[in-house]
Amino acid sequence: MKGKKNLPKQFEASTGAEVPRRDSTLRNGLHLLEALSVQGAMSLGELSRATGIGKATAHRLLQTLSEEGYAEQDADTSRYAATLRLWEVAMMRSEQPDRVSPCLPALKQLRDLSRETVILGLIDGDEVLYLHRLDSPEAVRTFTRVGDRAPAHCVATGKAILAFDPAGEERWSNLTLEAFGSETITDAAAFAAEMKATRERGHSINRGEWRGGVRAIGAPIRGWNGRVRMALSIAGPAERMPDDRIAELAPLVMNAAEDASAALQGRKDNP
Structure with a gap:
């Protein structure tokens, strides 16, 4: 086996x-x-x-x-x-609507500028479903498989969606904040403060809350109706993502999310 x-x-x-x-x-x-x-x-x-x-x-x-x-x-x-x-059934579903293609130019530019792995995620219940990934050109890089899921409260894409969606507070206030490592936020008041800080700075940060050796930065992708059901992020090994580099890369992530939002908003069949 x-x-x-x-x-x-x-x-x-x-x-x-x-x-x-x-x-x-x-x-x-x-x-x-x-x-x-x-x-x-x-x-x-x-x-x-x-x-x-x-x-x-x-x-x-x-x-x-x-x-x-x-x-x-x-x-x-x-x-x-x-x-x-x-696979055939999945392909038929994935084509209606296409959530990935409008975002690809922004994702590719972000990967090239940051040289880190770029991830596109969609909220589904209390999890994030990974829709697309562009790998870092670096020899040491993070790995996330398209189609995998992760708990929304401890990954950058999920935290960005929860913080910025107009209905996000209702969603995250009812989450079970399960611990996946020493950095996972499990206290409700602390998570509420994290959501407030995320909105204020314009991006989310995963400080190793899901996988201890990985840090990430996320930003929301807004649909034409103002809802946030998707987000993008860059992720890298923790030793390559100290706080000062996160601060340096965050504007790139937010700009890419704005570009992806603009592209997505031209498609009213998208969320």
Whole structure:
């Protein structure tokens, strides 16, 4: 079996967390698809252990997924894998609307000027979904995978969206401020102060709150209706992002976000 990768947060439903039970069959089928997408080909036993779904139930659901074209079983190894059908559905969804293309010129210019990894993120519940990434040209750089999620309260893109969206306070005041490291802000009053400071300076800062060795600067991207559901950020190794360099790079990040906002506002099918 391949080394275990981090499974999506949604897997909590089948690993013991308190989640409202609605349609458990659908939920379990989705968990199986997510496991196959994250970890690659797996045996029935491996899938059962990874998701917490019993073998008999998993086998029945995998047969249905195979019949519908979302999974397939290797005749030689008996291992299951996700098919390209899932990718096809994702591509159809991603094209309506296109949130990335209008922002690309600003993202590329920011990457070239900062020489750090640039990330575009979209808020989804209490998490940020990473839509696009441009890698730093430096030999040592941070790595974020497109399609990954991160807790909004401790990454630069998420903090920028929460601070600047007109409805952001209602969202962040109800967050569970889970700790992911020693720098994560977990106190509600301290987080409220952080949101106020973020608005005042015009950009957010991740001081290693999600991954200890990574620091980042974020700024909001405003849609045509004034809402903030997206943000961009630059991220780099903590040793390359001391406070004085953050202060130096912050105007570049804010300018890029303004350029991306202007481009996005020309597209009324965007948020």
